[in-house]
Amino acid sequence: MIYKTHNTDETIELAAKLANEYPVPHTFCLKGDLGAGKTAFTRGLAKGYGYDGRVSSPTFTIMNIYECVNTEIHHYDLYRIADEDELYEIGFEAQEDNCITVVEWYDDYVHLFPKEGTTFVNIMRVDSNDDYRQIEVSE
Ligand SMILES: Nc1ncnc2c1ncn2[C@@H]1O[C@H](COP(=O)(O)OP(=O)(O)OP(=O)(O)O)[C@@H](O)[C@H]1O
Numbered sequence: 452m453i454y455k456t457h458n459t460d461e462t463i464e465l466a467a468k469l470a471n472e473y474p475v476p477h478t479f480c481l482k483g484d485l486g487a488g489k490t491a492f493t494r495g496l497a498k499g500y501g502y503d504g505r506v507s508s509p510t511f512t513i514m515n516i517y518e519c520v521n522t523e524i525h526h527y528d529l530y531r532i533a534d535e536d537e538l539y540e541i542g543f544e545a546q547e548d549n550c551i552t553v554v555e556w557y558d559d560y561v562h563l564f565p566k567e568g569t570t571f572v573n574i575m576r577v578d579s580n581d582d583y584r585q586i587e588v589s590e
């Protein structure tokens with residue numbers, strides 16, 4: 452499916468709605484340039500799974516955890532990970548029981564994600580408008 456959003460809030464609402472379609476456990480792999488809106492999309496997912504705290508970029512922490520009522524969200528940013536060894540050193544899991552896993556900058560590790568239960572989201576700027584995004588969602 453391809454969606455278009457016209458501002459950050461629309462992206463958050465879209466992700467929150469999509470969250471309802473995917474029961475736990477599930478993994479979301481998010482692709483897009485720097486500043487495309489991967490973390491904004493994650494904010495929406497967190498909202499959809501019932502988390503109302505702060506969602507921030509795990510650029511330096513590599514993983515943030517958001518405790519929800521019925522699940523836990525593991526939000527990864529693999530931008531700074533050098534290779535698969537380092538990935539395992541930090542305890543990376545592509546999918547975990549009772550968890551929602553969200554991964555920014557997954558490209559080098561795409562082979563690690565289960566065919567069943569992973570959704571790929573590609574966020575692209577469109578129309579040279581700062582706030583427009585095309586969001587492609589595929590399984
Ligand atoms: N339609 C939109 N959807 C999502 N974000 C938008 C949109 N329009 C503008 N923005 C803005 O674009 C920026 C997206 O930043 P965000 O941190 O989510 O990107 P990112 O893809 O996670 O970047 P990084 O690769 O650095 O992790 C935010 O400032 C957000 O407000």
Ligand SMILES: [Mg+2]
Pocket residue numbers: 489490508528555
């Ligand atoms: Mg980000």
